[in-house]
Amino acid sequence: MTSLHNCPAPAKLNLFLHVVGRRSDGYHLLQSVFQLIDRADRLHFDLREDERIVRTTDVPGVPEEQDLIVRALKRLASEYARRHGHNPPGISVAVEKVLPMGGGLGGGSSDAATALMAANCLWQAGFTSDELMAVGLPLGADIPFFLFGQTAFAQGVGEALAPVAGPDCWYVVIEPGVAVPTPAIFGAPDLTRDTKGVTISDFSRHLENRRDLSGFGKNDLQAVAIRMFAPVAEALEWLGRYGDARMTGSGACVFCAFSSESEADQVLADVPGAWSAWKAKALDSHPMKSLLQNQRVVE
């Protein structure tokens, strides 16, 4: 096989996000439930005759050499070369960007994770999931989750992952139209950094009893993002009229869960035209996994 086209890189939502401490290197210790949803960037991969990693599409605001896709593929190529004693073939990547930058949906990290899975397959490299996670983690704390590929209770900086069942629901997501820089939110002096820990069974028990998320946890980054970015506050206030609206990641996107698609549709129809908004279904597993398995070439 020399090409993999239409590879999905789905978004994630952080159903809650607690900052429970800080490591000596400045990174924050988190607790979160990461949920995959069915809104995705699309990536296309073609093996090359040479050994170069090339992005063939322009992504506004992301120069090719800074793109997590390119950086992740270069790291994987080095690891391949270390193991095999020669470089793997180069790859051309085309990106159809759907997920907003600085939106808290993990778009850049998801693109990188999809690229690692695709290259592993195209190169028939046989890296395990844990090995791909080790390649991806230094580039972004969310990358291991996308490689893990199912709803996860995350701890550490986001790399210690355990499977957990999420709510079976539809989400309405609003993009407030600002890009939030993650380091500025984590670096804010007034960020709450000592939220009391919860356990995976606290989360599961809450879902069993209540069937939905409302009342469980919060996003500790939200207070800082609201203070710094008025559009995030406005979107949260608007969506909050329909339920327990929350921010995902470090923002800017905000979401609310609904038990049926028709409820989500009704809310979506009311969203003021100035915002881009959409509905999304929770995904149980990463669509790349089944795509690669069906081609019988997965590790």
Ligand code: C5P
């Ligand atoms: O790894 P990622 O790209 O998600 O992180 C961007 C920035 O957010 C980091 O450079 C760091 O400043 C901050 N961060 C953090 N603790 C985390 C994740 C991110 O302080 N667990």
